[in-house]
Amino acid sequence: MTKPIPVYILTGYLGAGKTTLLKPLLGYLKAAGRRPAVLMNEFGSVSVDTLLLQESEVPVVDLPNGCICCTLQGSLKDSLLRLIDGYGPDTVFLETTGVASPVDIVERLLEPELQDRIRLAGVFTMVSAAWFPFTTSSSSEMTVNERTMLEQVQQADVLLMSKTDLVSLENIDHLERVLRELNPKAPIFQVLNGNMDPSKLFEIETHQQKVRVEAKPKSFTRRKVGKVTSTVKQKPTSFGNLETLYYEFEAPVNPDKMYELLYHLPANVLRAKGFYIDAENGLLTEFHHVPSTPVSRAFVVGDFKPFAVMIYEGLDEKELKRKLKACEAVVPVGVKQK
Incomplete structure (x- = not known):
């Protein structure tokens, strides 16, 4: 028995840098002779991050169109088993959408049908030092998104x-103190x-054999801060008050x-990413954005139509699309605009 x-x-x-870390982790395992694979969940109807992992040359299975913990309960188990049976990996990474809580995901991975096939080896949580919005306090109610961020740290x-x-x-010292208090x-x-040194991560494995108990969150106040598969257009999805926009x-x-x-x-735009022709x-150029830090870089040639995905709250979708449309050039490719 295997x-x-x-x-x-x-x-x-959102925007903490999960896929940026995942690529060198996959490279580290492949160099060691391992056979890693990835199960990728995206909040919207398309997976930009799946396309970004093409150069890693590892099997990637998409779970688009929702939060993995609330809309994909059956799909998670089925997709994980298909990934294992179809590709025979010896290690699997499950990269979640930024709005997913690991509490529910761990519960899904502990379903009886999976117990002989997988083991939970660890929960790695990325925290952006630039945007983590909590300082300890006893005065404020938390939003759904704030609670999710808290649970990601606690678990x-x-x-x-x-x-x-x-x-x-x-600020780094301050954030570290907050994180140590939470976990x-x-x-x-x-x-x-x-x-980072990947070996440090793989030396740490969880010994959790039962569903983790959700800790009761303390109250927090917001810290003020400054400023390869599916590409099919589908209806917007939502989680709490969040919505997604897809634009070709x-x-x-x-x-x-x-x-x-x-x-x-x-x-209100929490994340924007995608591809366009310069x-x-x-x-073909890949772009991604968290508040005030947009980044673009040339990308390998792909056979998909360039698109943008935005995760936002309380904005006019038509206006966002109008602004994206206004970025399209009216002169031939290769003729520099003034």
Whole structure:
């Protein structure tokens, strides 16, 4: 009888850097002769991150269209078993959408039908040092999204602080104290642009053999901060008050206009990512955005139509689409705009 396959949950709120970390982890395992695979959950109807993992050359199975813990309860088990039976991996990463709580995911992984096939090997939680919004207090009620972020920290076997280069040493120390109060047992590592020693993660495995008990959250106040598969368009999905927008570009995009749009997106847009054809050089370009930090880079040639995905709250979808449309170039590719 084969040993149960270790499954690692990679969680963390929108834009924390989960996929950026996952790529070197996959490379580390492949270099060691392992056969990793990925189960990727996306909040919207398409998975940008699945396309970003193409260069890793590992099997990736999509679970689009929702939060893995609330709309995909049966699909998680079925997709995990299909992944195992179809590709024969010896390690599986389950990268969750940023709005998923690991509490429910752990429960799904402990279903009887999975007990002889997998074992929960660890919950890795990414925490953005630039955007984690809590300081301890006893005065405020929490939103659904705040509660999710809190649970992601509380349920972690390892806490990974990302984007530490964007904040001061004082803020890093402060965040570390908050994280240790929320989860005193999990080791804390800093991750910069996805770089850390992967062996440290794989030395830590959970010994949890039953459903974790959800800790009662303390009250928190918001910390003020400054500013490869499915690409099929589907209806918007929602989680709590969050909604997703999917937009297909009909023409190459002026990169300067796109940068201006991303940089000035309102705070209600929690995440924006996707691909466009750069009108100045004709290259397929990947972009992603968390508040005030848009990034674009040339991407490998793909056979999908360029698109944008936004996760937002309380905004006019038609207006967002109008702004994306306005970024499309009106001159031929290769002719630089002025």
